Amino acid sequence: MDHSTSIRLIEPTDAAPIAAHRARDVEAFRPWEPAQPADFFTPRGQEKRIDRLLAGYRAGTVWPGVVLADDQVIGQVTIGGILPQPHLRRGSLGYWIARTAQNQGHAGRAVGLALRVMREELRLHRAEASTQLENLPSQRVLRRNGFSPYGVAHSSIFLDGNWRDGLLWELILGD
Numbered sequence: 208m209d210h211s212t213s214i215r216l217i218e219p220t221d222a223a224p225i226a227a228h229r230a231r232d233v234e235a236f237r238p239w240e241p242a243q244p245a246d247f248f249t250p251r252g253q254e255k256r257i258d259r260l261l262a263g264y265r266a267g268t269v270w271p272g273v274v275l276a277d278d279q280v281i282g283q284v285t286i287g288g289i290l291p292q293p294h295l296r297r298g299s300l301g302y303w304i305a306r307t308a309q310n311q312g313h314a315g316r317a318v319g320l321a322l323r324v325m326r327e328e329l330r331l332h333r334a335e336a337s338t339q340l341e342n343l344p345s346q347r348v349l350r351r352n353g354f355s356p357y358g359v360a361h362s363s364i365f366l367d368g369n370w371r372d373g374l375l376w377e378l379i380l381g382d
């Protein structure tokens with residue numbers, strides 16, 4: 208089994224594999240990821256989305272990454288909500304891994320690599336994340352990377368037909 212994992216900035220050519228993964232996994236992801244319009248599951252729709260993510264990257268509000276196993280795109284890791292002001296310096300992590308590549312440690316390693324970007328490239332002080340209370344695999348990924356849970360945001364995200372609570376996670380990155 209291959210355990211190599213890397214991350215890099217997303218590119219327009221990632222649209223096709225991302226659309227294919229998300230179309231294949233739509234049922235499995237329904238409890239965990241927000242509902243999306245039909246064009247989210249097409250390469251053309253993903254290209255438009257990637258354009259928006261890269262515009263956010265140029266504006267400094269998001270670092271949109273893909274997760275690779277060897278040279279294959281198997282998921283995304285996104286540092287969003289970046290607040291670079293000297294008194295805040297924080298960002299929030301989100302991620303998904305295609306079902307075919309899950310439970311091989313890829314998300315755990317991808318989050319570790321994204322934390323390195325947050326520290327060394329973005330010079331952030333604080334990392335945040337939010338999981339559902341039931342999303343034990345995602346919680347394992349965060350714990351393994353040193354995150355601690357610090358609270359519950361009630362009725363904070365609309366998923367699979369209901370407003371759900373979010374378990375809030377934090378990690379202090381450095382000075």
Ligand SMILES: CC(C)(COP(=O)(O)OP(=O)(O)OC[C@H]1O[C@@H](n2cnc3c(N)ncnc32)[C@H](O)[C@@H]1OP(=O)(O)O)[C@@H](O)C(=O)NCCC(=O)NCCS
Pocket residue numbers: 236239240302303304305308309310311312313314315316337338339342343344345347348351
């Ligand atoms: C959450 C997700 C990113 C994890 O990706 P992954 O590459 O499989 O993660 P890893 O292999 O690095 O780690 C998974 C961990 O969950 C554990 N796990 C798997 N299934 C589990 C279950 N049913 N109950 C408890 N733990 C479970 C694994 O043992 C592993 O923990 P360990 O390393 O301590 O043994 C992936 O499942 C996913 O994309 N899910 C759908 C979208 C999603 O939930 N995104 C995150 C929203 S916050």
